Amino acid sequence: MSAVIAVPQVGLIGQSTVRRDGVAKVTGQFAYGVDVRLPGMLHAKIRRSDIPHGLLRRVDVSRALALPGVRAVITGDELPEYRASRYIRDELILAKGSVRYKGEPIAVVAADDPEIAAEAVRLIDVEYEPLPVLSDPEQAAQPGAPLIHPEWQTYWANPVLRRDGNILNHTTLLRGDVEEAFAQARHVFEDEYDTQIVHQASLEGHVAIASVDLEGRVHVVSSHQFPYGLRQDIADILHLPLGRIHVTASGLGGGFGAKLYASVEPLCVLLAERTGRPVKIELSREEELAATSPRMAARVHLRTGVDSDGHLLVRQGVIYYDAGAYSLSSPGTSAVGTLMLPGPYRWQALQIDSYSVYTNKTNCGSYRAPGGPQATFAGESQIDRIARELGFDPIEFRDRNAVENGDLGPAGQVLTGVSLRKTLQVAKERSRWPQAQDRPSRPGVRRGRGVACNWWTTTSGASAAVIKLNDDGSIVLSVGATEIGTGAVSAGLVQICAHEMGVAVESVQIVSADTDATPYDFGAQGSRTTFQNGQAIIRAARDLRQQIFALVAPGLDCETDELEVHDGHVYRRDGTGRAVPLAEVARLGQTVGGLLGRGSFTAPPTPYDPSTVKGHTYPAFNSPSFHTHVAEVEVDTETGEVTLTGYHVAQDVGFALNPLYAAGQVTGGATQGIGYALMEEVQYRDGTVLNPNFTDYKLPTIRDVPTIDVALVEEPSEAGPYGMKGVGEPAVVAPAAAIANAVYDAVGVRIRSLPITAEKVLQALRSRELEG
Amino acid sequence: MSEQRLHLRVNGQAYELTIPADRFLLDVLRDDLELLGTKEACDEGECGACTVLVDGRAVDSCIFLALQADGADVRTVEGLAVAGQLDPLQRAFIDEGAVQCGYCTAGMLMSAKALLDENPDPDESQIRAALEGNLCRCTGYDAIIRAVKAASGGRS
Numbered sequence: 048m049s050a051v052i053a054v055p056q057v058g059l060i061g062q063s064t065v066r067r068d069g070v071a072k073v074t075g076q077f078a079y080g081v082d083v084r085l086p087g088m089l090h091a092k093i094r095r096s097d098i099p100h101g102l103l104r105r106v107d108v109s110r111a112l113a114l115p116g117v118r119a120v121i122t123g124d125e126l127p128e129y130r131a132s133r134y135i136r137d138e139l140i141l142a143k144g145s146v147r148y149k150g151e152p153i154a155v156v157a158a159d160d161p162e163i164a165a166e167a168v169r170l171i172d173v174e175y176e177p178l179p180v181l182s183d184p185e186q187a188a189q190p191g192a193p194l195i196h197p198e199w200q201t202y203w204a205n206p207v208l209r210r211d212g213n214i215l216n217h218t219t220l221l222r223g224d225v226e227e228a229f230a231q232a233r234h235v236f237e238d239e240y241d242t243q244i245v246h247q248a249s250l251e252g253h254v255a256i257a258s259v260d261l262e263g264r265v266h267v268v269s270s271h272q273f274p275y276g277l278r279q280d281i282a283d284i285l286h287l288p289l290g291r292i293h294v295t296a297s298g299l300g301g302g303f304g305a306k307l308y309a310s311v312e313p314l315c316v317l318l319a320e321r322t323g324r325p326v327k328i329e330l331s332r333e334e335e336l337a338a339t340s341p342r343m344a345a346r347v348h349l350r351t352g353v354d355s356d357g358h359l360l361v362r363q364g365v366i367y368y369d370a371g372a373y374s375l376s377s378p379g380t381s382a383v384g385t386l387m388l389p390g391p392y393r394w395q396a397l398q399i400d401s402y403s404v405y406t407n408k409t410n411c412g413s414y415r416a417p418g419g420p421q422a423t424f425a426g427e428s429q430i431d432r433i434a435r436e437l438g439f440d441p442i443e444f445r446d447r448n449a450v451e452n453g454d455l456g457p458a459g460q461v462l463t464g465v466s467l468r469k470t471l472q473v474a475k476e477r478s479r480w481p482q483a484q485d486r487p488s489r490p491g492v493r494r495g496r497g498v499a500c501n502w503w504t505t506t507s508g509a510s511a512a513v514i515k516l517n518d519d520g521s522i523v524l525s526v527g528a529t530e531i532g533t534g535a536v537s538a539g540l541v542q543i544c545a546h547e548m549g550v551a552v553e554s555v556q557i558v559s560a561d562t563d564a565t566p567y568d569f570g571a572q573g574s575r576t577t578f579q580n581g582q583a584i585i586r587a588a589r590d591l592r593q594q595i596f597a598l599v600a601p602g603l604d605c606e607t608d609e610l611e612v613h614d615g616h617v618y619r620r621d622g623t624g625r626a627v628p629l630a631e632v633a634r635l636g637q638t639v640g641g642l643l644g645r646g647s648f649t650a651p652p653t654p655y656d657p658s659t660v661k662g663h664t665y666p667a668f669n670s671p672s673f674h675t676h677v678a679e680v681e682v683d684t685e686t687g688e689v690t691l692t693g694y695h696v697a698q699d700v701g702f703a704l705n706p707l708y709a710a711g712q713v714t715g716g717a718t719q720g721i722g723y724a725l726m727e728e729v730q731y732r733d734g735t736v737l738n739p740n741f742t743d744y745k746l747p748t749i750r751d752v753p754t755i756d757v758a759l760v761e762e763p764s765e766a767g768p769y770g771m772k773g774v775g776e777p778a779v780v781a782p783a784a785a786i787a788n789a790v791y792d793a794v795g796v797r798i799r800s801l802p803i804t805a806e807k808v809l810q811a812l813r814s815r816e817l818e819g
Numbered sequence: 820m821s822e823q824r825l826h827l828r829v830n831g832q833a834y835e836l837t838i839p840a841d842r843f844l845l846d847v848l849r850d851d852l853e854l855l856g857t858k859e860a861c862d863e864g865e866c867g868a869c870t871v872l873v874d875g876r877a878v879d880s881c882i883f884l885a886l887q888a889d890g891a892d893v894r895t896v897e898g899l900a901v902a903g904q905l906d907p908l909q910r911a912f913i914d915e916g917a918v919q920c921g922y923c924t925a926g927m928l929m930s931a932k933a934l935l936d937e938n939p940d941p942d943e944s945q946i947r948a949a950l951e952g953n954l955c956r957c958t959g960y961d962a963i964i965r966a967v968k969a970a971s972g973g974r975s
């Protein structure tokens with residue numbers, strides 16, 4: 048069931064038009080990265096570290112090289128300093144000297160088929176001298192902890208970061224007089240929370256194919272969310288001229304942030320250069336779960352002061368995010384935690400210190416709403432505790448403290464388009480809060496209901512679009528954007544283009560995600576694709592319409608501003624004169640070299656107060672959206688088992704361009720949040736992943752998730768197309784807190800560590816009994 | 820490993836191949852027959868992305884030995900549409916938003932097809948039971964349930 052609290056619209060926007068890639072996907076014709084096969088292609092496999100931390104004493108590839116069918120073996124020792132990562136250049140693409148996580152690439156083999164490559168990998172002998180393993184980010188951040196990167200000061204790093212030993216970045220947000228506010232507080236609450244590492248687990252993992260042509264140009268096809276970023280990464284890492292690299296995104300079988308940085312691609316390029324043949328690397332599920340970039344774990348220490356009327360005054364928090372062995376996006380992601388820990392509430396004073404810290408685990412990275420779910424689990428669990436202990440209804444308490452238009456965000460941004468109260472109201476109605484709940488389904492089971500709120504950003508970054516009018520009046524839209532699966536490109540952008548050019552969606556063809564053929568785009572990340580590209584398309588369409596009108600106006604005896612285009616024809620607004628088909632305009636356009644509209648867009652930066660932050664790479668949320676989730680659970684008091692019986696989301700999307708696909712993002716995001724809350728965890732013991740497979744890493748199945756009730760709330764943004772806000776990420780943020788709060792409502796215990804397993808609930812119930 | 824003859828029909832077309840006895844049906848489909856619509860996501864029978872029908876029964880082709888399909892009728896996602904006409908399930912998956920990245924879709928469709936062939940009018944709990952072995956990381960399943968309902972005979 049889903050509902051749109053709708054603003055009526057005319058034309059194609061606001062309608063659930065059908066995605067362009069749908070038929071290819073249901074008939075098995077859609078080509079993903081795994082389906083790309085080039086003539087003469089070799090298959091590569093990676094030899095990975097067997098231990099989580101140690102010195103590399105010897106890497107002997109002689110037996111691998113001798114294996115028939117092996118075409119090349121490359122080790123770190125033969126390479127120059129090929130270093131990766133955008134914030135800190137701390138990662139060699141193949142280890143030399145030492146390894147810092149179990150699964151770190153040491154060598155790579157290209158062979159005639161995947162089996163030979165796998166056999167060759169087994170034949171590579173590696174000797175190590177083990178070093179102590181650091182697993183806990185809070186301990187690793189302490190002065191005197193052994194250094195995972197003893198040479199950390201020699202790395203190039205983004206100058207904004209505040210680094211120190213194992214600390215990749217220490218972000219501080221400080222606003223108001225914290226001591227004074229705590230002194231005023233009538234009640235002070237103090238808690239500690241822990242969240243786990245979870246994996247994006249896109250069903251298609253990382254896969255790339257590289258080839259080198261006769262002119263020495265490098266062509267990379269990758270299941271990747273950000274082709275332009277990947278091109279830059281490859282150029283930076285391998286010291287290649289940018290123009291020699293051509294990147295296209297294949298079809299993607301999901302990404303969720305896992306495919307934003309170079310991963311296997313530079314290795315493919317090196318092997319393709321070495322062998323003169325196309326080379327493909329496709330990671331196995333085990334490699335994915337144990338050695339690619341999951342969501343960071345975090346520990347949160349949180350202290351909040353409240354006045355005697357139930358007004359939040361002050362929050363002081365420290366977050367230790369577990370970055371793993373190398374930086375990837377962690378230094379930026381940990382900074383985002385400082386905006387999420389306060390939540391969408393009014394504060395007199397805030398002090399948030401957020402650290403990303405090296406440990407001997409796989410490099411963590413970006414996963415849907417990076418930095419948000421960890422902080423919100425802590426922040427919203429504690430808000431619930433405060434409300435309950437002070438005798439407030441949890442929705443009423445949030446409403447009482449909610450931000451409004453004109454209030455300041457954590458780092459001093461002036462908030463606009465605020466809709467938290469609206470989402471609280473809608474969620475309340477739809478969950479029939481606080482009426483009596485249904486009776487438990489069986490004896491021994493207690494019912495409960497919990498609420499959680501959050502806000503989130505719409506990431507900016509440039510996008511550009513080119514729209515070409517074909518001779519038959521049809522249209523080719525060219526954008527650098529990548530269809531990650533949401534429908535943003537294959538439905539949303541097509542829809543905007545058709546709407547703006549006054550043609551049917553079927554008349555628009557789309558070319559995308561190709562660094563040679565399509566203009567720049569900042570990638571399928573940060574809930575930005577439709578927002579940024581949509582504005583670029585609106586501008587390109589305006590440009591093309593102007594050119595069209597200039598050609599038509601003389602024949603219709605009017606000025607260009609007296610014309611409009613719809614139904615594939617140009618008309619005079621006053622209804623006089625004939626309708627000129629776009630095909631006719633296109634043929635006229637040939638005489639001036641064809642008609643091509645261009646547009647680009649970057650959302651203007653959101654002003655904030657720089658004096659409030661240090662070490663911050665993301666101090667303001669652009670066109671923020673607001674969210675309320677309500678979870679309904681049953682808890683079995685004998686087993687501790689938690690069953691989700693109902694789930695409601697009220698999500699502010701600004702404007703629902705395509706309600707079907709917008710709701711699809713909400714449902715999908717909430718489901719991943721439910722997995723985070725109840726079952727998912729990459730389990731580490733002493734640097735080893737214990738569950739690198741889908742048997743032991745539990746994803747939510749169709750049996751685990753109830754029907755999710757989605758309400759799309761529309762509070763327009765100023766910068767987005769038609770008032771849109773980013774939609775894709777935020778629904779993953781609130782479920783863990785909403786469910787933890789529902790568990791408390793049901794059985795009166797607070798679970799402060801994720802995932803909320805039956806064992807933890809049972810243990811909490813038992814220790815409460817003991818305390819009696 | 821010994822090589823063996825394998826006879827099978829895939830989407831109505833007869834094939835005869837010589838394969839190692841330990842080769843899985845998924846690899847025969849993707850690598851030998853170049854039918855790339857069937858996907859692999861776990862390679863151990865846990866995700867259902869590789870689901871195909873063997874004599875009408877939904878199986879995980881990544882752990883199903885090809886020789887077990889000797890003489891059988893295999894149906895893959897490429898065989899769902901008949902003469903260019905989408906199967907009602909395919910149409911419903913598109914219309915209901917049950918396809919996002921689409922990587923699970925081939926397996927979902929084949930599991931759903933097996934269900935509807937056996938029970939043309941399943942209720943929601945029957946749909947959930949039939950698709951329990953198929954993971955989808957994108958949609959959150961609601962749209963998939965709606966699509967199967969929409970494609971089924973009734974409107975239960």
Ligand code: FES
Nearest residue numbers: 860862864867881
């Ligand atoms: S690939 Fe066969 S069940 Fe996952």
Ligand code: FES
Nearest residue numbers: 920921955956957
């Ligand atoms: S649509 Fe992506 S996994 Fe199901």
